[in-house]
Amino acid sequence: MPEGHTVHRLARTFAELFAGQVLAVSSPQGRFTAGAALLDGSRLVASRAWGKQLFLGFADASARPEPGGAPSVPPDDDLRWLRVHLGLYGAWTFAGDGSSAVVHAIGAPRKRIGERDSIPAGPLEPLAPQGEEAWTPPAPRGAVRVRLVGAHAVADLTGPTACEVVSADEVRAVEARLGPDPIRDDPAPAGGPDRFVAAVRRSRTSVGQLLMNQDVIAGVGNIYRAEVLFRAGLDPLTAGRDVPAETLRGVWDDLVVLMRDGAATGAIVTTRPQDRLPDDGAHPGAPVRTGTVRQNTDGSAGSVPADQAFYVYHRDGLPCRVCGTPVLMKELAARKLYWCPTCQR
DNA sequence: TTGGAATGGACAA
């Protein structure tokens, strides 16, 4: 259940856990047996995200990087690529022997990558002492489509929309279709903000719908869509071509900030500190989100409770944090759209 | 125990 920030985070995690390692690849569920066989025993040498797409590049096990020297990563065309799209409810689950900075405690419960929790954020932890015994990965839990096992960690994939082994050409074909990604290191190859602005302004479709179109901008999902439009004071139902270019540039810039923070911490928090008030009791009968997410927008310390993290997402019927008007919700192209009719016009 | 809902998208008509 990720938006683009989660996938970028995953790409980084795969690099930290497995880069350079020869991996055992299998399909405990059995639905990816042939694909897993193509990758089993090869070396993970690339890990990239574009929008919500994750690409893992595998080389032959013999293609080992020079020890101590410059890493000799084979060109993309020489790799086999695992393309994964988590879709609505796909998830990666990690476990490890505790030696990794990412899987940070021996015997730590496996973390689901999604809304409630994710890979721990913050500085890398020192390596835990290695036991004498070889580490054994836990048994797969649930319907695990792919399992990657490295020296010290395991990654299990469940419920993906897409999971396939593809060539470099096929990777490029997918990327060519995607719009620019606000938090990719180099959004420019896809046209960057200029392409985003142009794509929106040539369309009569509502800006709320366009933000969810991965060909227009890659990586934005339902939460960032709702929240960035609120922060821009923009009515989601405005036709794309009626939105000033300057406003759209502001939306892009805001997404860069919000999604970078999301990728860094693993949680989406879009509220400014002065706008944070708990929803408890604010509107009897309205949904109340519980739990805690990490604070991530403005550098202030501490964490933000889940019911203070968003302006409008999942807050229909509750008073707008800024003006008090009840937040509205409607289905738009089969997805729920949330907005404040007063602040966004 | 069951049945929606969930931060998604491909495809057909």
Next chain:
DNA sequence: TGTCCCTTCCAAT
């Protein structure tokens, strides 16, 4: 626009 797919979790029975 509608239909289907993939899987898990939690609130409602």
